[in-house]
Amino acid sequence: MTNILITGGAGYVGTPLTARLLSRGHSVTVYDNFLYGDDLAAHDRLRKVEGDIRDTPRLYDALWGVEKVIHLACISNDPSFELDEALSRTINFDCFEPMVEAAKTRGVRRFIYASSSSVYGVSDAPDVTEDHPLKSLTLYSEFKAMCEEVLERHRSEAFETVTIRPATVCGYSPHMRLDLSVNILTNHAVNQNRITVFGGAQRRPNLHIEDMIDAYEVLLDADPQIVSGAIYNVGAENMSISAIAETARSIVAEAFPEKGEIEIVTTPTNDLRSYHVNSDKIFHALGFRPKRGVADAVRDLCAAFRAGLIPDAMTDPKYHNVKVLKARQAQ
Numbered sequence: 001m002t003n004i005l006i007t008g009g010a011g012y013v014g015t016p017l018t019a020r021l022l023s024r025g026h027s028v029t030v031y032d033n034f035l036y037g038d039d040l041a042a043h044d045r046l047r048k049v050e051g052d053i054r055d056t057p058r059l060y061d062a063l064w065g066v067e068k069v070i071h072l073a074c075i076s077n078d079p080s081f082e083l084d085e086a087l088s089r090t091i092n093f094d095c096f097e098p099m100v101e102a103a104k105t106r107g108v109r110r111f112i113y114a115s116s117s118s119v120y121g122v123s124d125a126p127d128v129t130e131d132h133p134l135k136s137l138t139l140y141s142e143f144k145a146m147c148e149e150v151l152e153r154h155r156s157e158a159f160e161t162v163t164i165r166p167a168t169v170c171g172y173s174p175h176m177r178l179d180l181s182v183n184i185l186t187n188h189a190v191n192q193n194r195i196t197v198f199g200g201a202q203r204r205p206n207l208h209i210e211d212m213i214d215a216y217e218v219l220l221d222a223d224p225q226i227v228s229g230a231i232y233n234v235g236a237e238n239m240s241i242s243a244i245a246e247t248a249r250s251i252v253a254e255a256f257p258e259k260g261e262i263e264i265v266t267t268p269t270n271d272l273r274s275y276h277v278n279s280d281k282i283f284h285a286l287g288f289r290p291k292r293g294v295a296d297a298v299r300d301l302c303a304a305f306r307a308g309l310i311p312d313a314m315t316d317p318k319y320h321n322v323k324v325l326k327a328r329q330a331q
């Protein structure tokens with residue numbers, strides 16, 4: 001049993017990750033400002049601390065007795081980041097080093113950092129491995145990459161650090177995001193019989209949310225001699241956006257035969273991120289290989305829609321981080 005603190009533990013990935021770690025017998029502290037609400041189920045080994053990662057003294061207090069940190073909290077996509085770049089920088093970069101120092105001073109043994117495969121930007125390389133040059137196309141990605149360097153500077157024998165660069169996550173979570181590519185396309189297929197594809201040729205790596213959680217579990221337990229200081233890509237299927245749309249269309253058509261024809265409409269985009277990520281390093285080092293694919297995520301989402309677990313998907317702003325933040329700004 002380990003004492004784990006997850007920043008951003010109330011988010012799309014954090015919510016089911018917390019449930020999984022509790023089910024394994026760990027004690028979990030979720031440190032989150034609950035920007036987008038709280039769907040965490042109560043548990044006697046779950047402690048929730050409502051706090052901002054920029055509030056270092058509060059975070060320092062919450063880190064008492066914590067052995068391992070998984071750092072997820074941030075403004076987690078480009079459109080949300082761009083709403084107020086100066087404010088986003090304070091969350092995604094400025095507070096990062098004070099947070100790492102607080103964890104180190106508190107005696108945290110391992111710090112796991114969620115970077116992003118978007119740090120690669122655009123690449124024609126047939127396979128983008130971890131040593132590929134970074135070419136961030138947006139500030140969100142640039143700060144993700146800068147935090148990696150900060151973390152590396154603080155690594156020591158007593159303070160183990162590990163960075164992962166996950167692909168775009170997909171599939172059902174009790175704290176649902178419908179602003180991620182596979183989830184968007186599936187939602188549109190289910191709820192409006194029409195999928196709009198922006199661009200289409202861009203290749204992106206994808207990762208089922210349960211595989212994302214499996215990867216964090218592996219990193220929590222891994223031998224420090226192997227993982228400390230390492231950076232790992234974590235992705236499953238590299239697919240073009242058009243291919244994801246085709247997959248969503250055929251699986252949704254099977255799951256909802258009553259819906260009839262699902263149309264695919266293609267329009268231009270300025271989001272040019274395109275790269276083919278190779279995730280062999282984490283397999284060779286730790287034996288981790290994703291077990292699920294995009295089709296599994298679409299099937300799981302169809303089952304969740306069918307069960308009424310994602311109500312008002314086309315109208316409720318809570319499924320889109322940028323809409324929640326815009327509404328807050330307008331207040």
Ligand SMILES: NC(=O)c1ccc[n+]([C@@H]2O[C@H](COP(=O)([O-])OP(=O)(O)OC[C@H]3O[C@@H](n4cnc5c(N)ncnc54)[C@H](O)[C@@H]3O)[C@@H](O)[C@H]2O)c1
Nearest residue numbers: 008010011012013032033035052053072073076114168169
């Ligand atoms: N979801 C993906 O496809 C994906 C892909 C690659 C990397 N990542 C990274 O994984 C992490 C988790 O992603 P997610 O999809 O769960 O994101 P999310 O937006 O659903 O969750 C982020 C959480 O952080 C919290 N948060 C935001 N600002 C905060 C602050 N100032 N103080 C405290 N808490 C704050 C939010 O309330 C939210 O609960 C992020 O770092 C993201 O960049 C995600």
